[in-house]
Amino acid sequence: MSVPSDRSARGVSTTVGYVLTLGITTLLVTGLLATTGGLVDTRQETATRDALDVFGQRVAANLMAADRLAESGADTVVLDVTLPNRVAGSGYVVTVHGSGSGSEIELESNRIDASATIEFVTTTDVADAELRGTDLRIVLTAANELEVRAA
């Protein structure tokens, strides 16, 4: 082991030097990765929640439009709602709680911890449904009920 002969090199050794360097670097790297990972996760949740909210609003608006048509004494009402299959890289589930169970639409992402709930108001009864997030079709059934199905 070579030790510098000056007086300022007292207390310095290669081992201590390496340990300090590696320790500080590891701390720095870990801190950076953790922060960045956390940032991505937070942004992912926010973006997913916003997107699910928008999709839910579209489904609710179309459901209420179908209700107006059904109330006019229609025999047939079929309305298609275009939705993407994935949100932020994850699939999602659309749950319709019908007139008997709260009159709301709940959308929940499969992999990301984000969901959105949208309420609606209709005169015609709406049936309960649970569907994979995809293009949907709103239909007036023979029992004079609005049903949300996969298109």
Added chain:
Amino acid sequence: MNDRGQMILVTGFAIAVAIVALVLLLNTAIYAENLATRNVDSGADDALAYRTLVEEDLWPIIGAENDREYDDRAELRANVTARVDRFDDLSARPHFERGTSANLSNRTFHDGTHLRQRDQSRRMTDASGTKANWTMAEDVDDVRAFDVNTTGELESTDEPDTESFRIDVVGGDGTGDRWSVYVHEDLANDSSVAVKNGSQATPTEDVCSGILPSGPPALNLTAGTIEGSDCDAIVFGKGASPPYEIGITYGNRSAGTYNATVNGTPPGAGNFNEPSTSPYEVPIVYSLSVDVVYETAEFEYRARTRLGPEGS
């Protein structure tokens, strides 16, 4: 020194991958925000507007054809069909240009008849002039606009039940319940109206005397008016159930004009002439049932609606 540099390089790569993931998120966010700003126009409002257009504007076209007094029902039907086809074509055109199909399908024409006498001086007998008691129409489910305008020859009597001109509406449920309106003059030669409801044995005499003119009155049996003013005693067909048989008794004891618009077709047997020799029958379209259909690539709407004169 190179080893230490490599660790920082690897960290840099890891952070770069995380930022790429953020970019993918950006794509989702842009799509969602764009979707949020789009109009949720499913076509529902347009479909309802089309239906309103049909309900308000189609019947006057059919009514105009009814007013032409065709003597042949087949000719009436052909002309009405042609006009409905033209309406269908014109009303659908603005929608075609936007990739929408709007049409009227599954049309059912309900036949009806005007029964009319226009000759004011003629008595209310049948076409041959020989029958005073005769049937105007049978198996009638609905009557609208039945007005009678008497001009003279009324019987002067205080026993309208057995002596007076009357219009009878007999119920079709087998009970024979009869609703009648009697028009005559009393012994002082003032006009008088009596009404018998289906449940009564004898008529209520001298109804609505306050609004009767001194001369022969004009009545609207379906609206329940005399000389245009409300007469509560006249309620068309009260106590009798459809299908009705409508007849005239003592038609020779009244002269004047009348118009009755009935659902269905009157009996044959020559009780009426062809237009326009009084009394005559005119084939009409009483009402039209039609499917209003409105379709786009994402939307389908179909509703069955019945068209007729306002208030029917």
